[in-house]
Amino acid sequence: MTLVLELRHATAIRRHGEADYPAEACGLIGGTVDGARKITVALVPLVNQRTDAARNRYLIDPVSFRRAQERLDRDGLEVIGVYHSHPDHPAVPSTFDREHAWPWLSYVILGVPRGHAAELKSWTLSDDRAAFDEESITLEERKVVWQ
Amino acid sequence: MAVTVLIPTPLRPYVGGRDAVQVEAASIGELLDRLSGEHIALRKHLFADDGRLRSFVNVYLNDRDIRQLSAQETPVRSGDTVSIIPSIAGGTAVAEALPKLSHEEILRYSRHLILPDVGVEGQRKLKAARVLLVGAGGLGSPAALYLAAAGVGTIGLVDFDVVDKTNLQRQIIHGTATVGKPKLESATARIRDLNPNVRVETFETRLTSENALDIIRDFDIVADGTDNFPTRYLVNDACVLLGKPNVYGSIFRFEGQASVFYAKAGPCYRCLYAEPPPPGLVPSCAEGGVLGVLPGIIGSIQAMETIKLILGAGEPLIGRLVLFDALKLQFRELKLEKDPDCPVCGSHPSVTELIDYEAFCGIGAEPSYDGAEITAQELKAEWERDQDLLVIDVREPHEYEIAHIDGAVLIPLGELPDRLGELDGHRAVVTHCHHGARSLKALEILKAAGFSKVRSLRGGIDAWAVNVDPSLPRY
Numbered sequence: 272m273t274l275v276l277e278l279r280h281a282t283a284i285r286r287h288g289e290a291d292y293p294a295e296a297c298g299l300i301g302g303t304v305d306g307a308r309k310i311t312v313a314l315v316p317l318v319n320q321r322t323d324a325a326r327n328r329y330l331i332d333p334v335s336f337r338r339a340q341e342r343l344d345r346d347g348l349e350v351i352g353v354y355h356s357h358p359d360h361p362a363v364p365s366t367f368d369r370e371h372a373w374p375w376l377s378y379v380i381l382g383v384p385r386g387h388a389a390e391l392k393s394w395t396l397s398d399d400r401a402a403f404d405e406e407s408i409t410l411e412e413r414k415v416v417w418q
Numbered sequence: 419m420a421v422t423v424l425i426p427t428p429l430r431p432y433v434g435g436r437d438a439v440q441v442e443a444a445s446i447g448e449l450l451d452r453l454s455g456e457h458i459a460l461r462k463h464l465f466a467d468d469g470r471l472r473s474f475v476n477v478y479l480n481d482r483d484i485r486q487l488s489a490q491e492t493p494v495r496s497g498d499t500v501s502i503i504p505s506i507a508g509g510t511a512v513a514e515a516l517p518k519l520s521h522e523e524i525l526r527y528s529r530h531l532i533l534p535d536v537g538v539e540g541q542r543k544l545k546a547a548r549v550l551l552v553g554a555g556g557l558g559s560p561a562a563l564y565l566a567a568a569g570v571g572t573i574g575l576v577d578f579d580v581v582d583k584t585n586l587q588r589q590i591i592h593g594t595a596t597v598g599k600p601k602l603e604s605a606t607a608r609i610r611d612l613n614p615n616v617r618v619e620t621f622e623t624r625l626t627s628e629n630a631l632d633i634i635r636d637f638d639i640v641a642d643g644t645d646n647f648p649t650r651y652l653v654n655d656a657c658v659l660l661g662k663p664n665v666y667g668s669i670f671r672f673e674g675q676a677s678v679f680y681a682k683a684g685p686c687y688r689c690l691y692a693e694p695p696p697p698g699l700v701p702s703c704a705e706g707g708v709l710g711v712l713p714g715i716i717g718s719i720q721a722m723e724t725i726k727l728i729l730g731a732g733e734p735l736i737g738r739l740v741l742f743d744a745l746k747l748q749f750r751e752l753k754l755e756k757d758p759d760c761p762v763c764g765s766h767p768s769v770t771e772l773i774d775y776e777a778f779c780g781i782g783a784e785p786s787y788d789g790a791e792i793t794a795q796e797l798k799a800e801w802e803r804d805q806d807l808l809v810i811d812v813r814e815p816h817e818y819e820i821a822h823i824d825g826a827v828l829i830p831l832g833e834l835p836d837r838l839g840e841l842d843g844h845r846a847v848v849t850h851c852h853h854g855a856r857s858l859k860a861l862e863i864l865k866a867a868g869f870s871k872v873r874s875l876r877g878g879i880d881a882w883a884v885n886v887d888p889s890l891p892r893y
Contacts, residue, residue, distance in 0.1 A: 321507075330505065333503040336504055340426070340503075353508075367508060371473075371507040371508055372508070373426075373428040373429075374429070376427070378508070398459070
């Protein structure tokens, strides 16, 4: 699978990561699936509910998830991934990320060293839950719908 | 007849891409079991290796989280809709956030480290944790010892008392050598000896409405080991206002109670007891006595629940009240509901800041007893002059057996109203008890019955033993 992001989505994730630094920023990625391509259509930025350890943890609770899912449903979209930032850490999943991961979803991680957005990578959980595999991100120009 | 199970997108590949499946089952547990039996690959995503539902898998029956119902035992009926809703969590490696363990600590905590629910990460959580114990007495003693031994990094202690010999029967953190010393000094020395890795922060003060928020704010969890109602309501309200869990324990004679009051996730102390009992109705340990082992059991439960909260392990005692009866050796459990009208943690709280808890508990509003009390020395002198003086001991017979004043008549307080006929209303009367509280109640009863010359012995038989007759044992 490859995750397709438009430039504006990538920019929005970077801005969110910088704005919430030094806390972790998080949100859901809504989109559609076309063969081996997960195509991002809309981002749902969410409030990190881990107020106790927001610098190194993020949490999207089931109520927020459900609300976001219902919103995406109305637009005919589904949750295809999750994004979160790693303040002062590389864009590599931690063991904690893996232990709490859902299969199939794309986990987009943004490294935010010293408050500046850096690398953006996407990962998916292997079927046996043993590892996170990096998946490719395809950055695309916005398609103009009426052409 | 089947139940509809809504499948979230990440799990759809395991059920043939469908967004809903039909499953026949009588309970949520059976439903999940059948679902993952039919779709084997689903199992490892729903259940952890130990067979428990993974923490980030949320199951809703219609619109309610099954954790608010009967968890996996929740019954389901045909036509119900069960939704599996993800919660999504993650973050950077914990290494930076949690303190590291030294070689000495790894050796010291080895029996924890090999426990799957603790492990290195759990032990580091314990080291990072800050727990406040209100009271270094009967409950605080075992709680502090076990928390220190377990490696809780910072223990705060609030107490302003001095170690008394009568404490040693149950307050095992203190010793004969520290009698007369401040409890904080005694407890700190014992904790240091037990585990020098623990940082002890002491607050030598009574917890008050003025200082409670500032003291509690800096801690993660509060363990309440207080022995009086004003402080108990104060600790509860402060914890609710600050959003901290309050690990509660209380003891009386042969019975104890424990619960975890955490308003974010369940009821608080006021949901259970909206109003304090009238002053004097529930005797303190000093008045009523307590079996020395009992606080050891209840205080240890408090330590255990505190550790479980820190680790996030097991099922915390939130929304449950454990009642322990030492004589029957019986634990009972009551389910506690959050009171939506609770004045502190309800939906429209009327208490939004700390109040005057002495007044709330009806203390300080007692009538003045000026002139109604007599000291031990005065009583001795007067009794020698006036042989006709009637001294009434209003304690219980088993107390009388420990020590009594020669010549005093034993009429337990509870029997007094029925035995007024035995008394001569023309004689001067002095009532006495252990420390001088019950004898004031007796004085009220006698005055109400028309006795005019009644006084109460200030400080009770204890003052008599100290000032008049040192041959009597004190208790």
